[in-house]
Amino acid sequence: MSSHGVESQELIGWLCRYSHDGWYNWTYSFYCGSASLCVDGKWGYLDRNGVVAIPIIYDEAGNFKDGRDEVQIEGERFYIDIKGLKL
Secondary structure, eight states: OOOSOOOEEEETEEEEEEEEEOOEEEEEEEBTEEEEEEEEEEEEEEEETOOOEEEEESSSSOOOOOTTTEEEEETTTEEEETTBOOO
């Protein structure tokens, strides 16, 4: 995967489709400086420069609110902070 910025984006309601070297599938809008994105069914987070800031490892993810987001890996749900640290 590339770590360069986002080349293009298409707003589809509240969901965006980003393209960079053809590997991003979907991402939500930016909240708290990050946007969750989906690549091949796994979720992670972009920073405002389009660089992966939190690894694409989660089965489910949403948007940050108040500096945290609920994620899921292999059936375990928990919160992470904006640095990707488990709370």
